[in-house]
Amino acid sequence: MRSHEARTYRRLWSQLLLLAGVIFTSASTLLATTSPSDLSSEPEDPRRVTIVVLNAASREPIIGAVVRCTGAISPDVTDQSGRCVLRFKQPVREVQVQITYIGYKTIRSTSTVTPGKPLTFRMQEDVKQFREVLISGQRRQTNKLQQTARISSEVLDKGGATSLAKMLETIPGVSSISSGSTVAKPVIQGMHSSRILLMNNGVRLESQSWGADHAPEIDYTGASMVEVVKGAECVRYGFGAMGGVVLLNEAPLPYGNDKLQVHGKANLGYDTNARGGSGSGSLELGYRNVGLRLHGMYTKGGDYRTAEYILNNTGYNTISLSGVLGYKSRRIEVDLSSSLYYQRSGIYYASKISDLDQLIKRFEYGRPDPSTIHPFSYSIKPPFQQSQHFTLKGELKWNINDNHKLTLTASFQENLRQEFENRKKVEWSWVPMQDLILKTYKVDAQWNAKWKLWNMSTDVGTANTYQTNYNYPGTKQPAFVPNFAALTMGGYFLHRAQFDRLQCAIGMRYDFRVMSVNGYTSLSNYTYYDDFKLYSNFTSSFATHYTINDHWDVRANIGWSWRPPDINELYAIGLQDGSYWVVGNSKLESERGYKSVLGGRYRDTWFSIEPSLFYQRINSYIYDHIGTGKDRFHNHPSGKYPKFIYDQDDVKLYGGDLEATITPLKGLSIVGKGEWMFARNVTRGDWLPFMPSDRYGLSGTYERSLGAKEKYHASISLSGLYVTKQRRFDPDKDLVSDSPDAYFLLNGTAEFAIRLPQRREVRFMIVGENILNNLYKEYTDRFRYYAHERGVNVSLRTLIKF
DSSP states (O other), rough: HHHHHHHHHHHHHHHTTTOOOOOOOOOOOOOOOOOOOGOOOOOEEEEEEEEEEEETTOBBBOOOOOEETBBBBSSEEOOTEEEEEEBSSSSOSSEEEEOOOBOOOOEEEEEEEETTTOOOEEBBOGGGHHHHHHHHOOOOOOOOTOEEEEEEEEHHHTTTOOOOOHHTTSSSSSEEEEESSEEEEETTTTTGGGGEEEEEETTOGGGGGGTTOOOOOOOOGGEEEEEEOHHHHHHHHHHHSEEEEEEEOOOOOOOOOOSSSEEEEEEEEETGGHHHHHHEEEEEEEETTTTEEEEEEEEEEEHHHHHHHHEETEEEEEEEEEEEEEEHHHHHHHHEEEEEEEEEEEOOGOOOOOOOHHHHHHHOOOOGGGGGGGOOOOOOSSSSSEEEEEEEEEEEEESSSSSSEHHHHHHEEEEEEEEOOOOGGGGGGGSSSSEEEEEEEEEEEEEEEEEEEEEEEEEEEEEEEEEEEESSSSSSSSOHHHEEEEEEEEEEEEEEEEEETTEEEEEEEEEEEEEEEESEEEEEEOOEEEEEEEEEEEEEEEEEEEEEEEEEEEEEEEEEEEEOOOOOHHHEEETTTTTTTEEOOOOOOEEEEEEEEEEEEEOSSSSSEEEEEEEEEEEEEEEEOOOOOOGEEEETTEEEEEEEEEEEEEEEEEEEEEEEEEEETTTEEEEEEEEEEEEEEETTTOSSSOOOOOEEEEEEEEEESGGGGEEEEEEEEEEEEOOOOSSSSOOOSSSSSSOOOOEEEEEEEEEEEEETTTEEEEEEEEEETTTOOOOOTTTTTGGGGGGOOOOOOEEEEEEEOO
């Protein structure tokens, strides 16, 4: 044990001192020398006026600013380049412009129109609302054409030790799949694991192919905003994004200050359930062309409680450190970033049962035997997992001219995972049963161009990835997944155009992936094998957005996507989380399918509503299910365990979600949400297992500013979530004959903030989860056979911004 721990900690702290440089791989790209202005031979339309809105300090485009002109047919909103086009019934020579945007001072101006030249306006930041600028203006990575939802930094500040998956459940259409209290993954409209891409500061997390029981190694406390894309986005982000994408975006570095600027924040908290403590802090510096940001996070907790009993060996310990250094001039922007994430999490041990009859009775009982419950402890003993994730990224953005930009990105990831189980020999329990290291090298290049005709833009790029997975010897057990090396290469283009109120985008991508694999097929006779896999496919997408009027807009998109089988789906064999046995299938084929999303939005000064519908068809969908007959359980020296076997069939998923907001009074907002999903196995004519059930939510928030110059700010909110009983499932593919009962959760938050000069602030927060302390189970939790979900938790947090 000590040698493995010593090796882990030496690697952990040695990487903190790593001074690495990224050598950008240059690609010789022939750019079209034709000027965008030459593409259009049409004369200028004197009835159209192009408006460009920029940040006065950084000269960056402002996305989403509302532009109104006297005499214009309708207002418009600026796009990703800060542009919009206003139409008039008659030619105009002079316009009266009004530009508004949250966090900036309103512009009112009368300007003379010069045919063929846009009118450029620079908005000044409103210091009193500056924090909102960072959230909604400069760092959003999506556009109107995508079906998206987001979580602001104010909501993220309340999270503390809450997992990213649980945090995202506040978004309609998003739920989670979990294996106990510390392992949870987001589910977007039924899709999870490697069908959901997790992008942290532009880098794709690569460790999700190890299995559904591995939580994402991501620290969201340093993000300024989290966005969820619900459509199939394989063209933009690469293969695998069949269900959607989760984007963790950092705020821009503080460039452009003539004097040294230093800002930061610290967030400290305590959770009553698990008696957990958490803290995070950020420090950023900016001086002229240079910006720097440092961030750190630490959490620690012990055994968590359900509403009626404690679950032992469910503690956790997490450390995260990150930093980014950047330089920005008029044409060049360069940044180098690095992050290190370490986590150890315990696994409830009472799933170890040696007798089959006792195991079945335990499933029927659905909770621990009182004789197995011990007093609260912070100690973490086998079974447990510990993982470490290291990322290094370098990025170069070259603005060749006002219409052409080249971006080169190189990144390196190192993921280490050790899994410990209770073994027959106690001394062997501290020797990891799985000891994996996954290394990923990635180089991307993208060329972006803007064209004058129809306000068009084009992205053309390549993506190249090389991966190696290695199992350290000495585990005294064959590897759960084999050693492999994989090479992935792809190229894509994405073209956008705007026709008055209609925006359209079309894209296409081609990827291929080759894998060389070697390992053992049997745990008894150690049969060696080596294998070679080749996968390839085209993907494409088409998206539209139409603004009907000032209140209504609609969007639709369809994406054809694919995903090759993960390494665990192909070759996995062994015990997972100390609770169930997994068997892979090396004959699995690639998943292929399409997803269509239709959404709309209505909004006015007091009411908004945003409905969304989706339909997804996937051929050769890969899933794991309970075996039949003798294959239903596996005999192991440490006990008997249910067996999950990977298989694939043709499936379809369809459903929708709805979010409506009412603001009847100043400071009061009421939000209602609902989501519904149906998942059918077309091949077998039954329901897909482990799919989320219907959810309904209602919340109310009241906030008010007090004192001279609104120095004090207070808010209180209360929210309820009702999750229905999952009746769309097949009892023959489950370990129990019935699904968990419906449940209701009541949550609440109270805040009080003191606003100080120069954007400083002190905020006190009380966050309550499951306030009524209900005893419940979630259908998508693999541990529901053994125990209930977490009971009441009250989090006390203090946020200091300086």
